[in-house]
Amino acid sequence: MMKPEYVLGIDIGGTKIAVGLVDAKGRQVAGDRTPTQPDTPPEKTINRMLDLCRALIRRAGINKESVRAIGIAFAGPMDPLEGRIKNPPNLPGWHGLPLVSMVQENLGMPTYIENDANAAALGEARFGAGVGVENMVYMTVSTGVGGGAVLDGRLYRGETGSACELGHITLVHNGRECGCGAKGCLEAYASGTALAKRAKEVVRSGERSVLADLAGDVDNITAKTVVQAMQQGDELARRLWDETMEYLGAGVVSVVNIFNPRLVVLGGGLTNTGEILFIPVREAVKRLAMAPLAEVVDIVPAKLGDAVGVIGAAAVAFEKAPGATNVSK
Amino acid sequence: MMKPEYVLGIDIGGTKIAVGLVDAKGRQVAGDRTPTQPDTPPEKTINRMLDLCRALIRRAGINKESVRAIGIAFAGPMDPLEGRIKNPPNLPGWHGLPLVSMVQENLGMPTYIENDANAAALGEARFGAGVGVENMVYMTVSTGVGGGAVLDGRLYRGETGSACELGHITLVHNGRECGCGAKGCLEAYASGTALAKRAKEVVRSGERSVLADLAGDVDNITAKTVVQAMQQGDELARRLWDETMEYLGAGVVSVVNIFNPRLVVLGGGLTNTGEILFIPVREAVKRLAMAPLAEVVDIVPAKLGDAVGVIGAAAVAFEKAPGATNVSK
Numbered sequence: 216m217m218k219p220e221y222v223l224g225i226d227i228g229g230t231k232i233a234v235g236l237v238d239a240k241g242r243q244v245a246g247d248r249t250p251t252q253p254d255t256p257p258e259k260t261i262n263r264m265l266d267l268c269r270a271l272i273r274r275a276g277i278n279k280e281s282v283r284a285i286g287i288a289f290a291g292p293m294d295p296l297e298g299r300i301k302n303p304p305n306l307p308g309w310h311g312l313p314l315v316s317m318v319q320e321n322l323g324m325p326t327y328i329e330n331d332a333n334a335a336a337l338g339e340a341r342f343g344a345g346v347g348v349e350n351m352v353y354m355t356v357s358t359g360v361g362g363g364a365v366l367d368g369r370l371y372r373g374e375t376g377s378a379c380e381l382g383h384i385t386l387v388h389n390g391r392e393c394g395c396g397a398k399g400c401l402e403a404y405a406s407g408t409a410l411a412k413r414a415k416e417v418v419r420s421g422e423r424s425v426l427a428d429l430a431g432d433v434d435n436i437t438a439k440t441v442v443q444a445m446q447q448g449d450e451l452a453r454r455l456w457d458e459t460m461e462y463l464g465a466g467v468v469s470v471v472n473i474f475n476p477r478l479v480v481l482g483g484g485l486t487n488t489g490e491i492l493f494i495p496v497r498e499a500v501k502r503l504a505m506a507p508l509a510e511v512v513d514i515v516p517a518k519l520g521d522a523v524g525v526i527g528a529a530a531v532a533f534e535k536a537p538g539a540t541n542v543s544k
Numbered sequence: 545m546m547k548p549e550y551v552l553g554i555d556i557g558g559t560k561i562a563v564g565l566v567d568a569k570g571r572q573v574a575g576d577r578t579p580t581q582p583d584t585p586p587e588k589t590i591n592r593m594l595d596l597c598r599a600l601i602r603r604a605g606i607n608k609e610s611v612r613a614i615g616i617a618f619a620g621p622m623d624p625l626e627g628r629i630k631n632p633p634n635l636p637g638w639h640g641l642p643l644v645s646m647v648q649e650n651l652g653m654p655t656y657i658e659n660d661a662n663a664a665a666l667g668e669a670r671f672g673a674g675v676g677v678e679n680m681v682y683m684t685v686s687t688g689v690g691g692g693a694v695l696d697g698r699l700y701r702g703e704t705g706s707a708c709e710l711g712h713i714t715l716v717h718n719g720r721e722c723g724c725g726a727k728g729c730l731e732a733y734a735s736g737t738a739l740a741k742r743a744k745e746v747v748r749s750g751e752r753s754v755l756a757d758l759a760g761d762v763d764n765i766t767a768k769t770v771v772q773a774m775q776q777g778d779e780l781a782r783r784l785w786d787e788t789m790e791y792l793g794a795g796v797v798s799v800v801n802i803f804n805p806r807l808v809v810l811g812g813g814l815t816n817t818g819e820i821l822f823i824p825v826r827e828a829v830k831r832l833a834m835a836p837l838a839e840v841v842d843i844v845p846a847k848l849g850d851a852v853g854v855i856g857a858a859a860v861a862f863e864k865a866p867g868a869t870n871v872s873k
Contacts, residue, residue: 371700374678374805375840379804380801383798468714475702476702505724511704
């Protein structure tokens with residue numbers, strides 16, 4: 216029997232850092248978290264994070280030698296080869312930080328970094344909804360829309376590690392302004408943020424709805440409020456949801472026509488609504504994607520839930536670490 | 545010194561079949577063509593094609609043993625693993641034909657098939673505009689819009705060999721009807737056919753223009769007429785062209801945001817217009833694609849011209865043939 220092997224998965228987001236010790240089957244055997252605190256110097260935050268990692272290994276009672284590598288999923292742009300952070304919008308103080316070498320030197324293990332959406336895609340492919348699938352696209356529909364793709368069994372990173380900015384497929388030529396500076400992007404129509412924004416607009420314009428009452432105030436309306444109102448029979452909320460699903464469906468149709476995948480895995484907050492999201496999206500793909508491509512694709516929910524950050528980071532580590540169990544097939 | 549190696553490249557389109565003997569540097573040393581004649585039984589057409597291939601080898605005066613494999617680029621859907629044609633819209637009589645085994649048995653060489661856009665992408669990557677590039681997307685802008693992608697140095701085929709239907713990215717939600725059955729696809733806005741159709745519409749609506757005179761009749765207006773009229777200073781033609789370029793630019797922006805490529809290679813009839821196409825498309829990418837992705841990508845013309853079919857088919861053969869020179873790196 217082979218000796219047990221572990222990696223450390225580190226998920227660095229704008230508000231929290233989660234760390235986990237993950238085995239070769241993608242099971243998190245121990246985990247912890249700490250706030251990111253964008254206002255404190257990043258070195259301090261990183262030291263806290265490193266302490267958590269060391270404590271995790273001690274607490275798990277395993278030999279440090281059996282931890283083979285570290286994977287980091289980072290919510291922002293970076294140079295994955297240099298391992299350096301580049302202008303992260305949520306963590307401005309982290310710009311230029313040689314994060315990979317800092318972690319590697321302090322913990323004495325090979326360390327790899329990937330943007331969070333790519334890491335999540337790899338996590339779902341190796342340990343989640345996409346196990347055994349060669350061609351899979353992961354889309355996260357949350358405050359934003361992002362994604363990653365595992366093609367021919369391997370994570371596709373693109374020329375600079377930024378592939379699959381699926382939220383920034385143009386969906387409505389000259390449409391709503393998007394945070395990226397362009398207009399009409401999928402993210403400006405089918406994200407939770409876009410849904411909430413649109414809901415506020417129409418409630419302010421005077422349309423009848425329970426939305427403002429449910430939220431306490433127009434300003435507090437979120438995507439969740441829209442879903443709640445819809446479940447209470449609110450017609451405006453239903454219309455807003457249907458519109459959003461139509462846009463999301465069109466985005467997934469583009470993804471299917473571009474990647475000819477076996478699987479599209481949808482994750483992120485908005486997808487927790489379940490069938491009210493999956494039914495219209497599947498219907499759109501069946502109706503609008505090219506027939507031979509629509510025939511072979513399934514649209515399924517992500518499996519890893521909130522653990523996708525840590526497990527995805529761990530999948531990156533398993534894939535890249537020399538000598539670690541190759542989980543790539 | 546290694547012995548010279550060749551492959552046969554066969555390019556089967558709706559109107560003609562081109563065959564060529566291609567060396568390991570992508571040079572066509574001999575070539576010929578024959579009409580496809582959709583109305584004659586496909587077996588007859590294929591026999592003519594096989595005779596051309598045999599004659600080509602004889603004429604070139606090379607040893608048959610030095611021809612290592614055959615690649616076929618086919619303009620229509622197929623099962624690339626089974627090598628069987630599936631419902632090709634331009635060649636309905638060819639449905640179900642086991643083309644690969646027919647060619648293989650008759651010519652006694654390993655034979656491989658790929659759809660024409662994928663083969664063209666591989667051809668440009670190995671022997672054309674994309675030599676040495678790891679991540680390249682090829683887009684053809686002609687009567688339709690199609691494409692293929694070479695990712696991490698390898699042709700990406702997708703689950704059923706139909707990846708990169710780039711003409712069917714949704715560009716205008718609920719926009720113009722597309723031949724694929726969906727609405728608002730890139731192809732319905734940025735193909736030569738779409739440009740001609742739009743020109744006919746506006747001329748018929750009574751707008752002043754030299755377009756009808758140039759074409760002889762409104763019905764005869766083509767994309768070429770629009771370009772000619774524009775070069776003569778026709779304002780309507782200029783507006784139609786600018787609109788088309790805006791749509792094409794938006795499509796290329798989506799491609800850049802999705803693939804994070806080093807290179808986008810644009811080929812096909814409409815791109816022969818040169819700078820009047822490349823300048824606005826490059827400008828759109830610079831202005832609208834995500835900044836880190838826009839920084840690393842170049843938008844360049846295809847290099848193989850009309851030979852892309854045969855050379856692309858040859859690239860498929862070189863990539864797949866056992867024992868042939870591996871041109872993939």
